[in-house]
Amino acid sequence: MAYLEVNGIPCVRGRLILPLSGVWVADVVAEAENDVGVFPTPGASCTVTFGTQSFQGTVRRSSNPFGTVFARLVGGAGGLPMDLEAKAYQNTTVENVLNDLLGDCGEVLADSSDQSVLTQPLASWARLASPAWQSLAVLMAWVNPGGNWRVLPNGQVWVGNETYPPTTMESAELLGYFPHLLEAEIFSDTPSIQPGQSYLGGQISLVTHFAEPGTIKSQIQFNDQQLSNVEDGNG
Amino acid sequence: MADSSGRLQDAENAIILQALPGVDFLALYPGVIISQSGQLFDFQPDSPKLPGFKNLKFYSGSPGVKITVDPSQSPRAVLFFEGGSPAGAALAFFSFAGLSLLQLGVNATQGAARVGDPVSIALSDLTQFVWPGGPPTGGPVVAPQTKISAGSTQIQIA
Numbered sequence: 001m002a003y004l005e006v007n008g009i010p011c012v013r014g015r016l017i018l019p020l021s022g023v024w025v026a027d028v029v030a031e032a033e034n035d036v037g038v039f040p041t042p043g044a045s046c047t048v049t050f051g052t053q054s055f056q057g058t059v060r061r062s063s064n065p066f067g068t069v070f071a072r073l074v075g076g077a078g079g080l081p082m083d084l085e086a087k088a089y090q091n092t093t094v095e096n097v098l099n100d101l102l103g104d105c106g107e108v109l110a111d112s113s114d115q116s117v118l119t120q121p122l123a124s125w126a127r128l129a130s131p132a133w134q135s136l137a138v139l140m141a142w143v144n145p146g147g148n149w150r151v152l153p154n155g156q157v158w159v160g161n162e163t164y165p166p167t168t169m170e171s172a173e174l175l176g177y178f179p180h181l182l183e184a185e186i187f188s189d190t191p192s193i194q195p196g197q198s199y200l201g202g203q204i205s206l207v208t209h210f211a212e213p214g215t216i217k218s219q220i221q222f223n224d225q226q227l228s229n230v231e232d233g234n235g
Numbered sequence: 236m237a238d239s240s241g242r243l244q245d246a247e248n249a250i251i252l253q254a255l256p257g258v259d260f261l262a263l264y265p266g267v268i269i270s271q272s273g274q275l276f277d278f279q280p281d282s283p284k285l286p287g288f289k290n291l292k293f294y295s296g297s298p299g300v301k302i303t304v305d306p307s308q309s310p311r312a313v314l315f316f317e318g319g320s321p322a323g324a325a326l327a328f329f330s331f332a333g334l335s336l337l338q339l340g341v342n343a344t345q346g347a348a349r350v351g352d353p354v355s356i357a358l359s360d361l362t363q364f365v366w367p368g369g370p371p372t373g374g375p376v377v378a379p380q381t382k383i384s385a386g387s388t389q390i391q392i393a
Contacts, residue, residue: 086286088324126321128259129284138260142320 004028004211005049006073008036016050016209020162020195021148023133024055024075032067039069048073050209051216052190056155075151079105080133089125094118094143097125098159101139105132107157114160117144150195167197167204174200175217182222191218259284260316268310268326268333274301276326280314288314293326301338308333350386 002010006028014028026048032039040046040059048055058078062071074080082105089097095109095118102109120143127135140149140159149159172188177200184200186193195204199220206221266280275290291314293302304310310333317323340347348354356379 086284088286088288090289122322124322124324126260126286126288126316126324128286128321130259138321142322 002211003051003216004209006030006071007040007046009034009039010036011211012068013213014211016048016055016211018195018207018209019150020205021150023080023151024057024153025060026055026057026073028069028071028073030069030071032064032069039064039071043078045077046073050191050211051188053153053192055153075153076155076157077106077108079107080131080136080151082106082132084127084130084132084135086129087127089122089127092122092125094120094122094139097122097127097139098136101127101132101135102157107132107151108155110152110154110156110158112152112160113158114144114147117147117159117161148196153194162196162203164196164198164203167193167199169193169199172218182224184220184222186218186220187216188218191216193218193220260319260321262315264314265311266314268304268306268312268329270306271304276304276312278312278314278326285314288324291324291326293329296327297339299339299341299343301336301341302329302334303336303338304329305333305335310334348383348386350383353380353382355380 004011004014004016006026009030011028011030014026014030016024016026018024028048030039039062042059042061044059046057046059048057055075057073057075060072060074060078060081062069064070079102084101084104087100089100098118099109122143125139127139136149136157140147144159144161147159147161149157152158169188169192170190172186172191172193175185175187177184182202184202191209193199193204193207195207197204202222204220205223208219208221210217210219264280264282264285266278266282266285269277269279269287271277272290274293276293277287277289278291279287293312295302311330312326313328314324314326317325358378
């Protein structure tokens with residue numbers, strides 16, 4: 001079993017970018033088909049596995065020169081780039097506006113979203129004709145400034161405020177820490193680390209997993225703060 | 236080359252939109268008044284980028300102003316977002332076309348009259364009246380009726 005797979009089809013190489021706010025993206029290189037099946041075409045849903053982690057997404061675009069697929073996959077149903085029509089609301093809630101927005105582009109609101117954000121009343125709201133992600137970003141910027149939204153590994157869209165719980169990643173080897181970049185590199189067989197968690201005393205803002213022939217690593221970007229565990233030598 | 240520059244422009248636009256997601260709400264959008272209920276208005280912006288709105292407030296820029304429009308004449312106004320917020324849609328700047336009644340100083344204490352308005356003078360209000368050649372004799376006493384024949388184009392009603 002390869003470390004990085006799409007619908008069970010092993011990938012030669014790839015990277016998986018998990019942002020604190022936004023849509024996760026996977027760029028992969030794989031065989032166009034093998035005995036497992038055919039690589040999914042643009043618009044098709046897919047399951048990306050990286051080690052023990054599983055991600056529900058959609059093929060955004062791909063090319064297929066010489067029997068090798070180069071593809072970009074995005075988290076969720078792939079609907080957030082979709083242009084939505086303008087809509088006006090009165091006497092509603094953030095949850096209603098959000099469900100409407102996500103429903104119009106085929107995405108699903110995560111049950112784990114922050115209820116204090118969802119239950120906020122909105123006497124009026126205007127959604128301009130724009131890509132869904134932009135309407136989502138505008139809504140969140142106004143009703144929950146300082147909060148975030150992102151597509152979770154299960155493909156659902158989460159909105160809320162960060163609590164930065166410690167990562168549940170079972171084991172990891174620290175390959176390097178670059179304080180000027182607020183960045184660490186790790187190796188883990190079970191890289192369940194996520195943005196919005198904390199690791200080495202730092203708040204994680206971005207995780208990028210890399211899979212190359214014969215090697216894997218994960219790059220972790222932290223919010224602008226000191227990493228007490230690393231700098232105390234306890235990393 | 237055109238294709239690559241187009242992609243570059245798309246990328247630049249995307250970056251700008253990400254950096255300024257609310258910039259669209261800082262613009263003014265002209266459109267048409269569809270209907271009116273009290274001092275709330277249903278409005279259809281010209282731009283397809285915006286939805287139709289119901290029950291929008293009107294900001295006249297002056298206190299105590301009430302407006303009545305005739306929707307059949309497609310009265311025009313301008314939509315803006317108060318505070319740049321998507322939750323702050325409101326109207327301002329009516330055009331005169333379709334404006335059927337403009338009431339100023341709704342809560343003011345002193346009324347104003349216009350040129351051509353009739354005037355009725357009660358005799359009891361007259362404190363001094365001089366009849367050239369002496370008062371007339373016989374017949375009923377009637378209050379004089381007249382109208383305002385000249386006036387200022389500026390009024391102070393508060």
